Structure formats: structure tokens, C-alpha cells
Amino acid sequence: AQTVTQSQPEMSVQEAETVTLSCTYDTSESDYYLFWYKQPPSRQMILVIRQEAYKQQNATENRFSVNFQKAAKSFSLKISDSQLGDAAMYFCAYIAGANSKLTFGKGITLSVRP
Amino acid sequence: DGGITQSPKYLFRKEGQNVTLSCEQNLNHDAMYWYRQDPGQGLRLIYYSQIVNDFQKGDIAEGYSVSREKKESFPLTVTSAQKNPTAFYLCASRTGRWFYGYTFGSGTRLTVV
Numbered sequence: 001a002q003t004v005t006q007s008q009p010e011m012s013v014q015e016a017e018t019v020t021l022s023c024t025y026d027t028s029e030s031d032y033y034l035f036w037y038k039q040p041p042s043r044q045m046i047l048v049i050r051q052e053a054y055k056q057q058n059a060t061e062n063r064f065s066v067n068f069q070k071a072a073k074s075f076s077l078k079i080s081d082s083q084l085g086d087a088a089m090y091f092c093a094y095i096a097g098a099n100s101k102l103t104f105g106k107g108i109t110l111s112v113r114p
Numbered sequence: 115d116g117g118i119t120q121s122p123k124y125l126f127r128k129e130g131q132n133v134t135l136s137c138e139q140n141l142n143h144d145a146m147y148w149y150r151q152d153p154g155q156g157l158r159l160i161y162y163s164q165i166v167n168d169f170q171k172g173d174i175a176e177g178y179s180v181s182r183e184k185k186e187s188f189p190l191t192v193t194s195a196q197k198n199p200t201a202f203y204l205c206a207s208r209t210g211r212w213f214y215g216y217t218f219g220s221g222t223r224l225t226v227v
Contacts, residue, residue, distance in 0.1 A: 043221050
């Protein structure tokens with residue numbers, strides 16, 4: 001069974017600094033996608049970024065980028081120039097195929113210090 | 115605007131009562147999902163449906179039931195058999211392009227007293 005592990009329950013970053021959130025996963029599939037979702041205090045889940053396993057190039061979306069290490073099954077999220085609005089819970093997630101279901105890690109709570 | 119509507123946002127029930135959480139989408143998505151979120155547990159899949167009149171159990175289906183009579187609607191009933199029903203419940207849906215991930219509703223916080 002696929003598993004997604006986020007081992008750090010909480011992290012803190014100073015405003016304008018860079019922070020990296022870690023995620024590892026376990027799978028026997030070769031074709032899959034990885035996601036980072038953000039859940040702010042409103043609790044609305046927002047897709048931040050996604051990565052296709054077959055693409056070697058790391059995905060980027062403005063201040064958000066990933067470090068995808070396929071062999072190590074690692075998928076970390078880097079947030080540059082952190083802003084107060086980045087404070088939220090972040091979930092790493094995995095899916096492989098139309099019949100698969102999105103599997104989530106336990107999440108990490110990120111706080112941003114002004 | 116298209117989206118997923120979950121209602122109500124907060125729900126209180128007495129222990130032993132069944133309660134139904136609503137999930138409606140106007141995105142024309144075929145697949146719909148129910149997740150439960152508890153502190154420190156992440157999101158865990160309760161039930162899912164990939165087509166009308168068909169649904170499957172997820173990882174934690176005991177004490178829950180669902181129906182999918184219409185494409186737009188996927189209500190979740192929390193029965194009295196669910197031992198610890200107090201939680202935050204999220205409904206989601208997706209298109210056939212599964213690799214784009216899911217769209218989520220804003221959730222329902224259920225408190226059983």
C-alpha cells in the first residue's frame with residue numbers, strides 16, 4: 001500500500017525567509033503524481049503545486065518549488081520569501097492512476113513570525 | 115462559479131443520533147470522495163464514488179454510509195455505530211483527469227455531545 005510520511009508536525013519561519021517542508025512516500029508504481037495542498041485557518045484545501053513522477057524537472061509556482069528525488073522517494077516543498085499568509089497546515093499527497101485515491105500525509109503546521 | 119458546497123459548516127448532534135452531511139458539486143465531476151480530518155491524523159478516506167449509483171468503502175468506512183443517486187450529490191450519513199464521530203469532514207471531487215488532483219469543499223465540523 002502507498003504511504004505518505006510527513007515526520008515534522010510543526011515548523012516556524014521568519015517572514016521573508018525560506019523554509020523547506022519534508023515529505024517521503026512509498027510506492028511500487030512507476031507512474032504517479034505528487035501534490036502539496038495548503039489548508040489555511042479557513043480550512044479550505046488549496047492546491048499549491050503538483051509534480052509528475054516522469055518529469056525530472058522540479059515543479060515551481062511563483063514562490064513555491066519542490067525538490068523531487070524519485071530514487072529517494074522524497075518530495076519536499078520550498079517556500080521562498082515567506083509571507084504571513086503562508087501560515088497554514090500543509091499536506092503532501094500522492095496518487096497513481098484513475099482507480100487510485102489521493103493519499104495524504106499527516107500534515108505539517110507552518111507558522112510565520114513577523 | 116463552479117465548486118463544491120458542503121452544508122452546514124457546523125453541526126451538533128446528540129450521541130446516538132444519525133446525522134447526514136451534505137455535499138453538492140456543479141463541476142460535472144464524475145468522482146466524489148469523503149475524507150475525515152482529525153488533529154495529527156491527516157485526511158483519511160471514508161467512502162468514494164466514481165459513478166452514479168456506485169460507491170466503495172475507503173480506509174475508515176465503519177459507522178458511515180453514503181448514497182450517489184445523482185451525479186451532483188454525495189451525502190454522507192454518520193450513524194450511531196460510529197464510535198468517535200466528532201471530526202472535520204471534507205468532501206472532494208475530480209474530473210477524469212485524475213492527475214490534476216481533487217477539488218475540495220469547505221468542510222463540515224461535526225460535534226457529537
